Amino acid sequence: MHTATCTARPTQHHEHKPQAHKPQALGVGHQVSLKGPERAEFGKPWHDCTVTVEPLHTDVLVIGAGPAGSAAAAWCARAGMDVLLADAEHFPRDKACGDGLTPRAILALRELGMSDYLNTCAVNVGLRAAGFGQTLLLPWPGGKWPTTGGASPRMRLDNAIHEVALAAGARELPGARAIDVTMNGDHIAAVMFRTEEGLREVRARRVVVADGAKSTLGRVLGRQWHRDTVYGVASRAYISSDRHDDPWISSHLELRDADGVLLSGYGWVFPLADGGVNIGVGTLATDKRPANINLRTLLDTYVGQQRDDWKLQGDISNYASRPLPMGGAVSNIAGPNWVMIGDAAACINPLNGEGIDYGLETGRLAAIALAEHSNLSRVWPQILHKEYGPAFSIARRLGDVLTLPGFLIKAGPIGMRSRWMMEIALRLMGNLVSDEDTDTIARLWRTAGSWSSRMDERAPFGVK
Numbered sequence: 001m002h003t004a005t006c007t008a009r010p011t012q013h014h015e016h017k018p019q020a021h022k023p024q025a026l027g028v029g030h031q032v033s034l035k036g037p038e039r040a041e042f043g044k045p046w047h048d049c050t051v052t053v054e055p056l057h058t059d060v061l062v063i064g065a066g067p068a069g070s071a072a073a074a075w076c077a078r079a080g081m082d083v084l085l086a087d088a089e090h091f092p093r094d095k096a097c098g099d100g101l102t103p104r105a106i107l108a109l110r111e112l113g114m115s116d117y118l119n120t121c122a123v124n125v126g127l128r129a130a131g132f133g134q135t136l137l138l139p140w141p142g143g144k145w146p147t148t149g150g151a152s153p154r155m156r157l158d159n160a161i162h163e164v165a166l167a168a169g170a171r172e173l174p175g176a177r178a179i180d181v182t183m184n185g186d187h188i189a190a191v192m193f194r195t196e197e198g199l200r201e202v203r204a205r206r207v208v209v210a211d212g213a214k215s216t217l218g219r220v221l222g223r224q225w226h227r228d229t230v231y232g233v234a235s236r237a238y239i240s241s242d243r244h245d246d247p248w249i250s251s252h253l254e255l256r257d258a259d260g261v262l263l264s265g266y267g268w269v270f271p272l273a274d275g276g277v278n279i280g281v282g283t284l285a286t287d288k289r290p291a292n293i294n295l296r297t298l299l300d301t302y303v304g305q306q307r308d309d310w311k312l313q314g315d316i317s318n319y320a321s322r323p324l325p326m327g328g329a330v331s332n333i334a335g336p337n338w339v340m341i342g343d344a345a346a347c348i349n350p351l352n353g354e355g356i357d358y359g360l361e362t363g364r365l366a367a368i369a370l371a372e373h374s375n376l377s378r379v380w381p382q383i384l385h386k387e388y389g390p391a392f393s394i395a396r397r398l399g400d401v402l403t404l405p406g407f408l409i410k411a412g413p414i415g416m417r418s419r420w421m422m423e424i425a426l427r428l429m430g431n432l433v434s435d436e437d438t439d440t441i442a443r444l445w446r447t448a449g450s451w452s453s454r455m456d457e458r459a460p461f462g463v464k
């Protein structure tokens, strides 16, 4: 491999407007800038670094190999496309998560052909909801989705999905962090990666951006995350438990900090059937009502509250926290030859913080969209909106209400008194209503969703 030192100076900004020129080759003499945050993150501007001069070529470049990116890579490769799957990390790698697999996620994993893998994971039959003096066992509602959920540490799960993508024929580019793009008008012509060997350019016909909640490459492409819409902050850790094989995942809806203040979120204990549980806390916030909490202290408090009940042993390990962009509260998520999926497209349910299922689903939807459409700028946000818009719209409206001071203390005890109401809540909060469901609750939920979408000042996924 030939290398050369790049001597170009950076320009001040990226040009996203249509341009007449042909795609430029990155390399010696090429002028593209790294924006502020990326420069800070990577230490020195890439124009001062060694550039590998032989670019890689691919039809579809997938950036990020979490559930969304690996699913996209697998489905694209299965459809016969030439795919390169790049990730900043080497697999297996960990990811801050509750590790909970909803029935939606179970279905998506089965469709990927991962039933054997699921047989090695913890299985759960529903949710144990606790709080305000009540504990309710709420089975998964079934219908279109399986009647069981699961849990699997992300270190294992993501590695397994990644292997499915490689087995389907995707090539990999491990340890490669996407840091910049070369635009040809509003098309992506090439992506620049920082690797251990130096800089590496990849030229691609189409690009799928699946680089997670922060989506640093998304920022380069103009993605905007609207934090005036409800979002989440959450942390998790692992700990040994004598009840590691409990068949219910547990959520504590009355989450209180060390001073006893009720928070608009929940604590969870998800059994992993491997000697331990995933334990975590998450709360909702908006720009107007920020969470203002120390997640580490809150988790320690919660672990203390659950220690006897869950027969927890020893100290927590692998503490990690992350923000959660929710309910499609992002704009600029597609261009003619590129789309954003998973967390990068804020595909997280605002009412329970789950996003593995939407990552897997949007990976598959992206593969279909790439196969069917030559220009994705308008089509992709519309596809996501059709699939999730109404449910996300009503869910984020309810999520917003949950952040209102005093709401939960009044509504919580009423909701928890009614098993019927909580069963409905589990179905709605888990977005487990399908288009095929014709019962009254499903019809009401769909009507509420369409009403909410029509009322939105800024619709999910920036759809106009």
Ligand SMILES: Cc1cc2nc3c(=O)[nH]c(=O)nc-3n(C[C@H](O)[C@H](O)[C@H](O)COP(=O)(O)OP(=O)(O)OC[C@H]3O[C@@H](n4cnc5c(N)ncnc54)[C@H](O)[C@@H]3O)c2cc1C
Binding pocket: 063, 064, 065, 066, 067, 068, 069, 086, 087, 088, 089, 095, 096, 097, 098, 099, 100, 101, 102, 105, 176, 177, 178, 179, 210, 211, 212, 213, 215, 216, 217, 234, 235, 236, 280, 320, 321, 322, 323, 324, 341, 342, 343, 344, 347, 348, 353, 354, 355, 356, 357, 359
């Ligand atoms: C504390 C917490 C608990 C959660 N609990 C649950 C739960 O129990 N169940 C559930 O369904 N969801 C849960 N979620 C949400 C879930 O983790 C995400 O929705 C899911 O990981 C989204 O998958 P993804 O593939 O979009 O992104 P990620 O899983 O974040 O994958 C992104 C990948 O991109 C790579 N990457 C990032 N930047 C670059 C770059 N510039 N270049 C190359 N690669 C890059 C990263 O290394 C990573 O591998 C939780 C989230 C948090 C924070």
